[in-house]
Amino acid sequence: MYMQRISLLDFRNYSDISLDLGPGCFILAGDNAQGKSNFCEAAAMLSSMRSFRASSERELIRWGSAGGFAKIQASFQRAQDSCGVSIVISETKPAILPQSAAVPLDEQLSAGSARKKVWLNDAPKRALDCVGAVKVILFEPADLDIVSGAPSIRRHFLDVTLCLQSRKYCKNLSQYQRILTQRAALLKRIREGMDSAGSLTYWDEQLALHACAITAERAAFVARCLPYAEEFGWKMGIAALKPEYIPSFLAEDTVHGNQLFLEQLTRLRKREIAQGVNLLGSHRDDLMFLSETISLGVYGSRGQQRIAALALKLAELRVMEDIDGDRPILALDDVLSELDTTRRKALLNHVKNYTQVFLATAEPEALPDDFIQSAVRLRVSQGNIRQW
Amino acid sequence: MDNVAAPVQAMIEEFAKLPGIGPKTAQRLTFFLLRAPKDISQRLADALIRLKEQVRSCSVCCNLTETDPCSICGNSQRDHSVVCVVEEPLDVLVIEKTGVFKGVYHILHGALSPVDGIGPKDLKIDELLFRVAKGDINELILATNPNYEGDYTAAYIASAITVSNIKMTKLARGLPLGGDLEYADEGTLARALEGRRIFDSAGH
Ligand SMILES: [Zn+2]
Secondary structure (H helix, E strand, O other), X not given: OEEEEEEEEEEOOXXXXXXXXXXXXXXXXXXXXXXXXXXXXXXXXXXXXOOXXXXXXXXXXXXXXXXXXXXXEEEEEOOOOEEEEEEEEEEOOOOOXXXXXXXXXXXXXXXXXXXXXXXXXXXXXXXXXXXXXXXXXXXXXXXXXXXXXXXXXXXXXXXXXXXXXXXXXXXXXXXXXXXXXXXXXXXXXXXXXXXXHHHHHHHHHXXXXXXXXXXXXXXXXXHHHHHXXXXXXXXXXXXXXXXXXXXXXXXXXXXXXXXXXXXXXXHHHHHHHHHOOOOOOHHHOEXXXXXXOEEHHHHOXXXXXXXXXXXXXXXXXXXXXXXXXXXXXXXXXXXXXXXXXXXHHHHXXXXXXXXXXXXXXXOHHHOOHHHHHHOEEEEEEOOEEEEO | OOOOOHHHHHHHHHHHOOOOOOHXXXXXXXXXXXXXXXXXXXXXXXXXXHHHHHOEEOOOOOOEEOOOOOOOOOOOOOEEEEEEEEOOHHHHHHHHHHOOOOEEEEEXXXXXXXXXXXXXXXXXXXXXXXXXXXXXXXXXXXXXXXXXXXXXXXXXXXXXXXXXXXXXXXXXXXXXXXXXXXXXXXXXXXXHHHOOEEOOOOOO
């Protein structure tokens, strides 16, 4: 699939731009803080319906915008049809409310928040129903953390990816969060003698059911990524690159898995109550990146970690393509600067035949001439985008 | 708000404690009462006093009532061997509207929710177990809300009931998961009441 046209209105530092696009590679060249990442953020938002970096969606509205709202609008050509997606983020309340005991806490917390409205082919929809209607895979500098950061970052990556792919997973995951919250509270209550340990039975079963399903889905996805990641690893000079899902519990299959899970849970009973914490489940799983048998998260160089993270994202794109029969759009934000010339060429060769690629870089002169000639060259400067 | 008379300020603060009422609405209500004829305030004040003084808990089903036992528990035409267990008094109104249920009720006044600090002792569960222990009940319909807290409450009650000759059924079919009984439409609820299924909890 590819984006045919995009318009940004009062989004971040873009006051009003429209771009006609199409299949192929697009180089977004520009100095830092000119709007390259903002463009990539908008493209990714059209796919996931949320910003990967805004702590509050209110940040997305351009400072000083007259209308008090930001709008992202784009049309896409998919394998079978075309599709239009629009997102409007508007201010709901002034950012500062007088702090007072008389103001209920929820009103205080929602002060300065934003409202998001979404349209799919001009029909208003819930954001959740538009997730994954079009698919944009974004790789940006902070994605290095998928390999080198905390396990929660890796789980989060898998959750976001699988939510893009399946509504069922998304629902399962939100129920799982609810179960974890209630069960942790119950463990603490049991520790304080306010509830009996027998009360755990219900939550144990719910936990087993959801944890086994979530872990199985994540592991299956990582297994599908493996051949693609490995292939890319060889091209980029990492031997036998292998992403491997590490469940925190034993589960052979979902039928017997539940029983096995409950047995492991029983063995942890005393510790769980003493600590008041859920010690078993998908929220304690991890994802490991191996080269041969060496963990890149622990022993890899920064360069190797970046390549491993990139390999996973590119594999994600291929797995989605296998499932949907349509290749997602790829956006690479500032990934070239940390690669040497050989690897830079290998990466560009790998992605140059993708349906649509956005390549944001501060050093376009470092790109090979033939690549520059074959791509659409765009210059990003102070919230404007022009051809060069 | 230093320039506002103390009684006005006090009224605004009291209104703002009510669920769903923010500071703006609290102000609007207060100034409405200030400007309205005095008997509107008088009737409101009387109703508030009567609410707490004359409404009590039914000693059988724990519903809110003026008479004890309540009109449903005191009705000999109803089937006292079938008890429908619900979370809130409002749920009784909803089920009564369907007109298909001829049994009686038990009102828990909430659902178990560890994260909100609501345990068995905070609900009318002991009262229910007491009713069951007396031995006049043949069937319990667990009609808690179809969400995790409601399900957990039903499972807890099912495991706490040790007498074996009671049929326990659960309202499930047709009700949207994650919803409140209060918002289910009458047709759906009537079908659910007729198609209730035997409760299979871990304890049984
Ligand atoms: Zn009663």
